[in-house]
Amino acid sequence: MEIETPSSSASPPRSPVLAHRLRRLAGAVRGLALLGSLCLLVLPFWIIGGSADSAEPLQGLYGGHVVGLAQAGLTAAVRWRLAGVTLLPVAVAVAALWQLWWLFGHYRHGDVFSERAVQRLRRFGAAMVALAVVQPLSTSLAAVAASLDNPPGQRAVVLIIGSSDYAVLMCALVFLALGRVIGEAARLAQENQEFV
Incomplete structure (x- = not known):
């Protein structure tokens, strides 16, 4: 595996150990992203299928304060509404994990500083910013859905x-900034290489 650096498009890795560690890390992150996506996609169905006397997984999602707003209990109608509300943060989180999956796919093949990898990093940061906005919004919508x-x-x-x-939000902004900095460094390195 070759690791692409800003100074050359396909220079050999500084160490085979580094390349091996990067492949292992990328494989682990991709596996966790896949597992997380699958769990998130099952979540709305788990909410719908829960019993009226069980607040799981809603307690973990929205806390007891939101679940307790349903005076008639967690009826089927309440569960359907809460599952619908949950679709928004689930969609954003799955989009973020999708970008992470592809980003670490690039890393796994040594494609670290390419425009494609940088673009995936930026998209991941943007999805995380969206998630930071959507999470409090979904809690508000869940309160309305529970107390309707x-x-x-x-x-x-x-x-x-x-x-x-x-x-x-802060971590998401760091990822956005890193994407811009790495992209600019790669662009400058390419210009310098073409100049020489």
């Missing part, structure tokens, strides 16, 4: 923005 059957005056809208949302 309540009597008038007892329906609720909840807006929760926590430290985890902030952390996701």
Whole structure:
């Protein structure tokens, strides 16, 4: 495996150990991205199929405060609405994992600084920014979905923005910045190589 560096399009790796570690890491990340995507795609069906007396997996998704808003309990109608609300963050998270899958596919083949790899990194960062926005929004929509059957005056809208949302946003912005910096470094290295 050759690792592409900014100074040359196909220079040999500095060490075969580094190339081997990169392949192993890329394989592990791709496996985790696939597993995460599969779990996320099953999530809406798990919500729908849950029993009325069980709040799983809703407790983990939206916390007890949202689940407790359904005064009549987690009826089939409430579960269907919550599954519908969950589709938005699931779609964004799967899109992010899809970009990560392809990014580490490039890395696995030593394609580290190419325009394709940089573009995947930027798209992953953008998807994570979207996820940081969508997560609090989906919690608000889940509160409406859970309390929709309540009597008038007892329906609720909840807006929760926590430290985890902030952390996701900051990490996403770091990935976006890295994508821009790596892309610019690769472009400058290509210009320098063509100049010489």
